[in-house]
Amino acid sequence: MYLDRLLNQGSVPVLEQLATFTEARQSVLGEDVANISTPGYVQKDMSVDQFQQELAQRVQQADSAAPGSVRFDDISTDIQNPVNGILFHDGNNRSMEQLMSDQAKNALMHNLAIELLRSQYSQLETAIKEGK
Amino acid sequence: MFDILDMGASALTAQRIRMDTIAGNIANINTLRDANGKPNPYRRRFVVFAPGQAENDPRPGVHVKSVQLDQSPLPKRYDPGNPDADKDGYVKYPNVDLSIEFVNALEASRAYEANVTMMDTAKSMFNSSLRLLA
Numbered sequence: 230m231y232l233d234r235l236l237n238q239g240s241v242p243v244l245e246q247l248a249t250f251t252e253a254r255q256s257v258l259g260e261d262v263a264n265i266s267t268p269g270y271v272q273k274d275m276s277v278d279q280f281q282q283e284l285a286q287r288v289q290q291a292d293s294a295a296p297g298s299v300r301f302d303d304i305s306t307d308i309q310n311p312v313n314g315i316l317f318h319d320g321n322n323r324s325m326e327q328l329m330s331d332q333a334k335n336a337l338m339h340n341l342a343i344e345l346l347r348s349q350y351s352q353l354e355t356a357i358k359e360g361k
Numbered sequence: 362m363f364d365i366l367d368m369g370a371s372a373l374t375a376q377r378i379r380m381d382t383i384a385g386n387i388a389n390i391n392t393l394r395d396a397n398g399k400p401n402p403y404r405r406r407f408v409v410f411a412p413g414q415a416e417n418d419p420r421p422g423v424h425v426k427s428v429q430l431d432q433s434p435l436p437k438r439y440d441p442g443n444p445d446a447d448k449d450g451y452v453k454y455p456n457v458d459l460s461i462e463f464v465n466a467l468e469a470s471r472a473y474e475a476n477v478t479m480m481d482t483a484k485s486m487f488n489s490s491l492r493l494l495a
Contacts, residue, residue, distance in 0.1 A: 255365060346493060
């Protein structure tokens, strides 16, 4: 119980959600790239804006609630079919440039979340070791 | 998360089969007879992709659904001395167009590279996640 409170306060749960989201989105983008030449394939994506809005709402709620009482693990991460780019003759709306830049941004976001988590954990470790 | 690597592998296989098909088309650009030596000009082959890692494996990915023959008319060239010429002296040649094949080959190789990049990114993401343990 106490350990759970220790690990689930501050930015740790938010960063965990960000890491999970970026991992899932990488899979979706990977599927889009794999199907870049598949006739009739409609590109998939997960909405970063929607995820960030929901996350921001939860963070705001958490500021005024008891520690650990606001849950972060039920934020919706639906797969959507955004209508953007040109529809080619084979029914595929591919955009290689968009996909590659999205995956680069996504990977950077993931690394950011992981690095911040690492620093959180190392702070915790320092506290546990009484600064030694 | 390891499914990204399986997905990438399925796409690499599919693009390689596409490249093999293109190589076969270019190799047979002047083939006028079939394997039995009968006059039967080569027809251009092309692959058709479908989503899913295999016909009966719906995991995300891509596979080659079929290799089809291009049914467009075979171009004729006037060559009366050729033993395969018809009574008017025309010979039917394969319907392989080098420029189309090269464009397709370029697309296949770029798609292959893009998939390798996706796999590399996924690997670096695994690595950074694993470093949380150390």
